[in-house]
Amino acid sequence: MSNDIHFGLLQRIGHALFGEPIDREWLMRHLKDAEAAAVLDAGTLSMIQGVLTMGERQVRDVMVQRSQMVVMRRDDDLAALVRVVVDSGHSRYPVIGEDRDEVVGILLAKDLLGYLEPGQDLPFALRDVLRPAVFVPESKRLNVLLREFRQTRNHMAVVVDEYGGVAGLVTIEDVLEQIVGEIEDEYDFDEDETDIEPIDDTSALVRGLTPIEAFNAHFGVTFSDAEFDTVGGLLAHQFGHLPEVGARLEYQDFEFEVTAADARRIEQVRAVRAAPSPDATEDDG
Structure with a gap:
């Protein structure tokens, strides 16, 4: 793309940022044009988008x-x-x-x-x-x-x-x-995806911020949410500390393995429901 086109894009972006107030969608459209023209790299565009949307987000x-x-x-x-x-x-x-x-x-x-x-x-x-x-x-x-x-x-x-x-x-x-932006790893969930990602009939990947009520509904259990609102909060309490990746815990009929965590919270766990014992199966029969 020619230098004239590059200059034209920069002029429009500069006018949007420092000139008369303008609609945000218009600005974002021209920023994306600038990225496509290699005037801005993807990282810079992402940072500008973050700045522009901060006013819409709450604590x-x-x-x-x-x-x-x-x-x-x-x-x-x-x-x-x-x-x-x-x-x-x-x-x-x-x-x-x-x-x-x-x-x-x-x-x-x-x-x-x-x-x-x-x-x-x-x-x-x-x-x-x-x-x-x-x-x-x-x-x-x-x-x-x-x-x-x-x-x-x-x-x-x-x-x-x-x-x-x-x-x-x-x-x-x-x-x-x-x-x-955050440093993502293979265990990070897309914000648009569900809190609970089934693996099979008895196990799932569960975000730490999943409400206990949602976990109960998915697995048909009755974990108490009287003291803790989220699965991560409940498990951190059961561990007695903030666990590292790979830490395991048996709680009620589940085994939980921490698959993603940082210094402040449990990000994600693998929840595996224990198979019913043979005695329980016979009793049900």
Whole structure:
């Protein structure tokens, strides 16, 4: 394609970005034309699309669910806090009181380092290193949240629902991923696909964020959703920690194997329903 056509595309994109307000669909059409003409590469186009759509997305779309938050407790001693840091590898943690609806502050892992130096015998009190928690509503737009994160130099916020209860947490990384994208692997689900992908009659790949109610409906079981909303939250509780890929757990009549996970959540599991025992089969007959 000639330089004149390249220049014309750049002129139109520049006018759209810096000139008079224009319809977003028009802009996206010309950006795609620019990609087709090799003026923009696919990665750049994807980032621009991410920026343009941030104003349409809300915190609830990207937050870590309440049941999957890694938290510390107000009454934990130094050894317990260090164990959580070592097991999870995070840099920031919500600190809770009686339950997850009572977030009393944020702990930065680096603030524990001074108490761990050899020869140090400093008295430790969690309240001395606790930082104020920032609370945001589920409905806040991501572009607004990113601007606030940058202005306040804050990297984490606790998300609250319309009733004031804690719904989850969101980090600046969660927001930036909407621009630069995530690193996908072979186990990632397409957002347009179902939460449960059957393998055969007794097994399926299940997203961690699958509602327990949906899991129950698919398999005809009655897992309780009184304490946890999602399959990932329930299994993280049963493991007692955030498991690594390959970890297995037997729960009720199922064996679960973690097939995808990151430092914050169970992304996907393989659920295999145990075959009925011979005795049970005979009794049914």
